[in-house]
Amino acid sequence: MTIIYKFKGDISSDALKELEKHSNISLDTEGSGLQIPHRDRLSLIQLSSGNNDAYIIQPSQQYQCPNIVKILENEKITKIGHYLRYDVLNLQYFLKCQVKNIWDSKICSKLVRTYSQNHGLKDLVQEFCGKKLDKRLGSSDWNKNLNELTDAQLQYCSNDVIYLHKIKDALHKMLVRENRLELYENCIQFLKTRIKLDQSGFTEDIFQH
Ligand code: MN
Numbered sequence: 503m504t505i506i507y508k509f510k511g512d513i514s515s516d517a518l519k520e521l522e523k524h525s526n527i528s529l530d531t532e533g534s535g536l537q538i539p540h541r542d543r544l545s546l547i548q549l550s551s552g553n554n555d556a557y558i559i560q561p562s563q564q565y566q567c568p569n570i571v572k573i574l575e576n577e578k579i580t581k582i583g584h585y586l587r588y589d590v591l592n593l594q595y596f597l598k599c600q601v602k603n604i605w606d607s608k609i610c611s612k613l614v615r616t617y618s619q620n621h622g623l624k625d626l627v628q629e630f631c632g633k634k635l636d637k638r639l640g641s642s643d644w645n646k647n648l649n650e651l652t653d654a655q656l657q658y659c660s661n662d663v664i665y666l667h668k669i670k671d672a673l674h675k676m677l678v679r680e681n682r683l684e685l686y687e688n689c690i691q692f693l694k695t696r697i698k699l700d701q702s703g704f705t706e707d708i709f710q711h
Contacts (some may be wrong), residue, residue, distance in 0.1 A: 504660045509559045510648055512567040513549075517557060521573055524551045526605075528582040528666035531589045532644040532659055538588070544596040545644035548659050549573070552667035556660030560648040561596070571599040582666045584608050584623045591697050607669050609689050614676040627665045630672040635661055 507517065521527055528550045535542035547570060549557040561567055573579060574593060581601060583589050585608045590601045611621040618625065624635045639658040644651075677683045699708065 503554075504657065504664055505555045506656050506660055507555065507557045508648055508656070509557065511559075511562050513557055513559055513569045515569065518569040518572060521549065521551060521557070522576070522579070525578065526552060526580045526582055526667055526670065527573060528552065528663040529589060529593075530583060530659070530662040531592045532642075533592055534645055536588070538592050539595045543645075544592045546659060547593070548663045550660070550663035550666070552664075554664055556656075556663055558648070558656060558659060565596045565598075567597055571597055574599050574601045577602050579603060580605050582607065582670050584626070584662070584666065587693060587696060587700065590693070591700055594697070595701070604690060604693070605670055606690060606693065607666060607673060609693070610670075610673040610677060610686055613682050613686050613689070614673060614680050623662065623665075626669045626673075627661075630669050631665045633665070 509517070513521070530548045531544055532546040532548075533542045533544055538544070544561065544565070547559045547561065547567075549559070549570075559567070559570065574581065574597070580603050582605045584606070586601075586604050586606045590604065593599065593601055607623070607626060608621055611618075611626060615621065615629075624637055627633050627635045636658070639655055642655055642658070644659075677686050699705075
């Protein structure tokens, strides 16, 4: 069973102290849609230390989350996510911060799992954790009051963070084995620029002919 901690506004200072003990924290965000920031907004932030726990935070409309920002900006804590191109833009725009030290399982999967066409989180959870993720609740109204979210919805958004540590370990080993660690690191380096391009409206692939 996943231990779920719910927070309104920001994580508590006790939760911050607990999370700061870990060198890897997984993260995910839910928004009201995919058009961040012009149409849609950040609804929920999920964090996990990797010990089958999920911290689910519903920020206020003012987005004042100094404790979460401390984790995001901490160079010593690796933030693991899947398709961080979306989540980092979401967090940096609404929380007005810089997300430092990131690790992306989707980019990594595309570089090493060349035997597959499927690089969704669902596919990675299946392959490395032997679990079937139910993604049906993905299109939920995450802006409704945190206390009104159902157990199924809370479990759904926890599932997006609790498996990422294990996936990172497995994919990292594959990156080393396939000799693509440097290539991966260069891609992650470029992700910051990719996000700036998205934010400036250059959503197409600028390298394409
Ligand atoms: Mn999610």
